[in-house]
Amino acid sequence: MKVSEAIKYRRSVRVFDDKNIDSEKVKNCLINATLAANSSNLQLWEFVHVEDKKILKELSKACFNQNAAKTAKQLVVIVVRKDLWSERAKWNIKEIKDQSNKNDITIKRLNQATVYYNKIIPTLYFDLFGLLGFFKSLIFQAIGLFRPTMRQVTSTDTRIVAHKSAALAAQNFMISMAGIGYDTCPMEGSDTLLVKKILKLNRKAEISMVIGCGLRTEKGIYGEQLRVPFNQVYTYI
Ligand SMILES: Cc1cc2nc3c(=O)[nH]c(=O)nc-3n(C[C@H](O)[C@H](O)[C@H](O)COP(=O)(O)O)c2cc1C
Numbered sequence: 358m359k360v361s362e363a364i365k366y367r368r369s370v371r372v373f374d375d376k377n378i379d380s381e382k383v384k385n386c387l388i389n390a391t392l393a394a395n396s397s398n399l400q401l402w403e404f405v406h407v408e409d410k411k412i413l414k415e416l417s418k419a420c421f422n423q424n425a426a427k428t429a430k431q432l433v434v435i436v437v438r439k440d441l442w443s444e445r446a447k448w449n450i451k452e453i454k455d456q457s458n459k460n461d462i463t464i465k466r467l468n469q470a471t472v473y474y475n476k477i478i479p480t481l482y483f484d485l486f487g488l489l490g491f492f493k494s495l496i497f498q499a500i501g502l503f504r505p506t507m508r509q510v511t512s513t514d515t516r517i518v519a520h521k522s523a524a525l526a527a528q529n530f531m532i533s534m535a536g537i538g539y540d541t542c543p544m545e546g547s548d549t550l551l552v553k554k555i556l557k558l559n560r561k562a563e564i565s566m567v568i569g570c571g572l573r574t575e576k577g578i579y580g581e582q583l584r585v586p587f588n589q590v591y592t593y594i
Contacts (some may be wrong), residue, residue: 358536367535368578369542373428373571378539380408383570385430386533388593390435393529397478399445402523403436403531405556412555419551420567425542427568428577429555432540434552435527439519440561442482446474480510487512516563523565534570542569556584 358366361535387404395402407413410521416434422428453470455465490511500506509518531541550566 358538360532360536363532363536366538367531368573368582369425369541370571370573371424371542371579372394372574372577373425373430373540373569374428374574376572378386378430378433378571380406381529382537383433383534384558388528389432390393390526390530392457393522393526394415395525396518397446398449399442399478399519401438401441401445401524401527403438403520403558404526405434405436405558407432407434407556408518414477415555416547416552416567417431419555420547422537423544423546424577425544425569426547426567426569427543429542430571433530433568433570434556435523435524435530435568436558437516438559438561438563439516439563440479440559442515444508446478452457464587481507482515484512484515490514518563518565527566527568531568538572540571540573543555543567544569583584 372454384406387406390404391400407416413429416432417423417426417429426432450471451486457467463544472491480493484493490513493510494508497506497510498506499510528542529542534541543566545566547564547567552558552564552567554563
């Protein structure tokens with residue numbers, strides 16, 4: 358399917374067919390998920406792909422036995438790992454260094470990246486139990502009186518940033534699934550603590566979404582795709 362066709366095909370499917378789907382194909386769609394745009398290329402995400410029947414049942418319960426979870430043939434859990442920011446910043450520097458072929462352009466890029474990942478990223482992400490964020494915010498608001506500046510610098514702000522990126526990955530995944538005629542349903546309705554426990558996730562992991570996967574049934578699509586009129590949400594300047 359073309360991208361626009363896949364976007365139009367994608368619907369949240371709440372009742373999946375009994376037929377199985379190919380987990381290798383689902384995995385390939387998750388590889389596409391990792392290609393999503395993401396803040397500072399920190400890739401603060403993990404993807405847990407579940408086909409094990411026992412775990413599916415437990416996860417379905419954690420998703421309040423919603424139909425989209427209960428009838429899903431596979432589930433994909435989009436996990437946010439904001440805690441990995443320092444590790445991933447170092448990884449970026451190393452990768453850019455390895456890519457650099459020592460000409461002027463790549464050396465300049467490497468120097469910029471080193472400053473960015475060694476100074477700017479820690480300024481934004483480092484916090485002490487959320488306390489530093491308040492002071493960082495005050496400083497940046499003061500700077501903002503004189504020039505444009507970053508304003509989203511608290512721990513909550515960077516959590517939102519990490520969740521935004523994870524949501525873009527989720528959308529890449531769902532569109533890729535639609536592109537091969539597979540269906541999905543994103544769910545935030547879950548007991549996230551229970552989901553983490555079932556999957557034995559890191560204590561600092563956060564759940565972005567649980568995505569039901571399978572093939573659509575007619576009754577699995579609850580009516581027309583409803584959207585407010587485009588002119589209510591579109592501004593052209
Ligand atoms: C972040 C997020 C959370 C959602 N959570 C649920 C959910 O818990 N259960 C559910 O049935 N649908 C859930 N949905 C699906 C939405 O209800 C659905 O996308 C919306 O009604 C538009 O329908 P469409 O996806 O078919 O276009 C969620 C969607 C998103 C993006």
